[in-house]
Amino acid sequence: MKGKSILITGAGGFTGMHACEYFAGIGMQVYASVRHLDTNVLFGEKIVCDMMHKEQIYAMVRQLQPDYVLHLAGRNSVPESWKEPVSYLETNVMSTFYLLDALREIPKCRTLVIGSKLKFDIRVTSQPPHPYSLSKTMQQMAVNTWVHLFGQFIMLAEPSNLIGPGPSTGICALLARKMVQVERNVTVEPFRLSSTEETRDFLDIRDAVRAYRIILENGKQGQSYPIESGKLLRLGEVFQTFQHYARTPIPVEVAGNDAGIHAPVHHANPFVMNELGWQARIPFDRSVQDIIQYFRNQ
Numbered sequence: 001m002k003g004k005s006i007l008i009t010g011a012g013g014f015t016g017m018h019a020c021e022y023f024a025g026i027g028m029q030v031y032a033s034v035r036h037l038d039t040n041v042l043f044g045e046k047i048v049c050d051m052m053h054k055e056q057i058y059a060m061v062r063q064l065q066p067d068y069v070l071h072l073a074g075r076n077s078v079p080e081s082w083k084e085p086v087s088y089l090e091t092n093v094m095s096t097f098y099l100l101d102a103l104r105e106i107p108k109c110r111t112l113v114i115g116s117k118l119k120f121d122i123r124v125t126s127q128p129p130h131p132y133s134l135s136k137t138m139q140q141m142a143v144n145t146w147v148h149l150f151g152q153f154i155m156l157a158e159p160s161n162l163i164g165p166g167p168s169t170g171i172c173a174l175l176a177r178k179m180v181q182v183e184r185n186v187t188v189e190p191f192r193l194s195s196t197e198e199t200r201d202f203l204d205i206r207d208a209v210r211a212y213r214i215i216l217e218n219g220k221q222g223q224s225y226p227i228e229s230g231k232l233l234r235l236g237e238v239f240q241t242f243q244h245y246a247r248t249p250i251p252v253e254v255a256g257n258d259a260g261i262h263a264p265v266h267h268a269n270p271f272v273m274n275e276l277g278w279q280a281r282i283p284f285d286r287s288v289q290d291i292i293q294y295f296r297n298q
Helices: 014-025 054-064 078-083 085-105 129-148 169-182 205-218 235-245 286-298
Strands: 005-009 031-035 045-050 068-069 112-113 152-160 159-161 190-193 201-202 224-227 233-234 252-254
Touching: 005 014, 005 054, 014 031, 014 205, 031 159, 054 085, 054 252, 068 085, 068 205, 078 085, 078 129, 085 112, 085 129, 112 205, 129 152, 129 286, 152 205, 159 169, 159 205, 159 286, 169 190, 169 235, 201 205, 201 235, 205 224, 233 235, 235 286
Parallel strands: 005 031, 005 068, 031 045, 068 112, 112 152, 152 224, 159 201, 190 252
Antiparallel strands: 201 233
């Protein structure tokens, strides 16, 4: 991919910042698409484009003629989607339709759309659990439709909970922020855990971006790729890991009383893109240390 061009939408976000750095680092021409002119872009050429504006997207694609596209732009908060359901559909679904349709003019372009494991299976139910799930399910339908009807080379990635250094809004970043505030003697409310027994798969953002590169280069047209670390952690374990590296105790409250309750057995998907030769490399412990260091440096 060295010497080729890649358009990265949502380049100002947590994943976008890491993606721009990574793809620039392997010698690609990076076009970093952001919505606002004042968005800071450290790697690549900044391109200002409102992904809700169809004509701007068409003009951007026509001008850049990218070899690859990594579509990260969108909104990803479940609670927020309840408050602004239509906005989530516009942002996650219509921007994808606009982008994919614009790319019909470049049939050789390989495109990777970043989906979500929170989508629902329309073969099982027609009732989504929340508006965000509906938007990501419809986004996947857009990908499948454009592959089927127009033969475009589009793929879908479904990462697990992404963590790592940077301005994330996930649980690990929230814990690190709280921890650093306490270390600086800032009076804060206790960190609220929904449960200590709930399990999640956590994947370092740097491993995820490396997976995106492998999919873009070697993935199969129309294929959906789950990207996971393959290791499930209880939220209680996550909190204890942060507490281990904290310089002072982190105040915490558990929303539910799950003492003595065993967590249900969940099995992380062992497949994790084995057919493409990818596996997660960065252990959770190192991710936590890097996250903490990031927020201590702020």
